[in-house]
Amino acid sequence: MPDTAASIKVSPTTNAEPPVIDLQGLSVTFGGRPILRELNGQLRGRAIGLLGPNGAGKTTLIHTLLGFHAPSAGTASIFGRDIRGDANQIKGLVGYMPERDAFIAKMSCVHFVRYLAELSGLPPAAALERAHEALFFVGLGEARYRNLDTFSLGMKQLAKLAQAIVHGPKLIFLDEPTNGLDPPARTRMIKMIREIRDSGEANIVLSSHLLRDVEECCEEIVILKDGRLVTYCNLEEERRANKKFLMLETRGDLKPFVSAVNELDCEYALTGDHRVKLILQEQTEVRDIYRLAAQTNVQIRRLSYKRDSLEDIFLKAMENGEVSEARP
């Protein structure tokens, strides 16, 4: 494990707008123990996944960005606003769904969401209106007058999401949003997160242990290990890029087929009697391959995209622990 600062240019800074999150040598120490170590990088994705094993510093990073902990060195900015100097402005732009149970006892759900909306600065009437809307959006419309103490774990998660979005923040921090949810509830939660992401009105930072959740929701992922930023991966780019790698299982004479493929400027490799590995050019589509196969009387029994799964990327990051930028 290198002692040097983890410095990754995680996304090209071609956009003139400030990055969603800009980490500038951010370090956090608790009682002399470093929790985050000189994190650097710019994150611009609509949905950013924070991954890492327990104790990697994911939640501490979120808390530091929210101003709950003071950085011991370096700083960070959110939408160009510094977390040290513009904390109040930043808090007006973000929503936060904590990992742990968090509510106010003896309060109805709509009262709870409205109360927090008002603390965000919404006038009482607007806060009440938005509280109803947010609760309908998350699917708690029918239960909104019930006391929060009577809610199940899944309902509490939804109430936490409602309070995080009620004031219409530009950036939403979701810390383990699917914790303790059963499969249907998890699917609903993921669907809502994707809806918020696809609305284009808010960026999302999703911290989770569950690779599948992150893979389904996020475009960019950042992997933390021992307080260091060890891997950045743009899943969108990787998905696009990985679609060019094809694995074919065929029946029939492969020679005319591969020579036809070669004429399309696609690289190929025969990996077995009936197996071909192809790298498609940008202008080549999968249907061209099917067309060539039909023309050369080759049956395609199986076609698959070869790609690194997020699990592969995560495991590699955990094994290496080196600062790296995942590339297709």
Place this chain on the structure above:
Amino acid sequence: MAVLERAYKPYVGPLSPQWSRFLIIPRDALRDVFRSKIFTGLFLFSFVWPLVCAILIYLHHNVAALTGLQIPLRDLVSIDATFFRLWIVVPQGYLGFFLAMLVGPSQVSRDLTNNALPLVLSRPFSRTEYVAGKMSIVIILLSAITWAPGLILFLLQSYLEGWSWFSQNIPIASAIFIGSLVWILLLALMTQTISAWVRWRLASRAVLLGVFFIPSIFSVVVNEIFRTQWGYLFDLQALIWNIWSGLFGQFVGQQTVIDTMGAEQIDPLASAPPLWASWLVMFLICAACLGLLSRKVKAYEVVK
């Protein structure tokens, strides 16, 4: 967004002024506390004594009523600084203590127990505003039963007695206001601090009672052992008593005795500590409460 659209939309409307947001906390909390019939009853009962005092003031200026009731004027308590201190500020202050004991202990502990602080403090709402909001619950309630009726009675007396009485006794009005406010601030700080550190409501009420009454015993022990009156600096009741006396211009600090040589000397057994000492200790207690509060009122506690 309309309810039926169910899509995520940002909020683009106006925002409430930052300075007014801390008032959301007492507004909500007061609505909650007045749901309790016991509390509402006690709160209304707190106005009975000021009403009795108002009747007394009225009788002082109504000879016909006194004659009708066959009460000689000299038997009525005179309306002066002592009346306002002992008949209004002190009893209302003690009633305020019991009200604060009912309302205060659950305020911060409720949020800490259910991890609500991260939700509150992740918004454009500071810890200072949070503490100010929580303290204002006690401040608003106790103001309504202490200095507010006290000043109304002062104005009633001024109205009945005339402008000259008002202009001569204006320090009484400031003593009512400042004396009550000091007591209210102390109670607000102590209840919120205890609420932050002792999460069980019954226990925190017991601690509040203990903080006010156990040091009284301790102070007596200290006075007896060291043959002094400085032990009263440990006694919150004695402290506030001294401060009220000082504000009403009735503080008697040093007592003197004539020694065997006929010289006048300070009597340490009878002399109270100087007034500044009471103010200083009061200030230190408030500072300690603020320090303890700031250690607990955090989104997340860092375990070192």
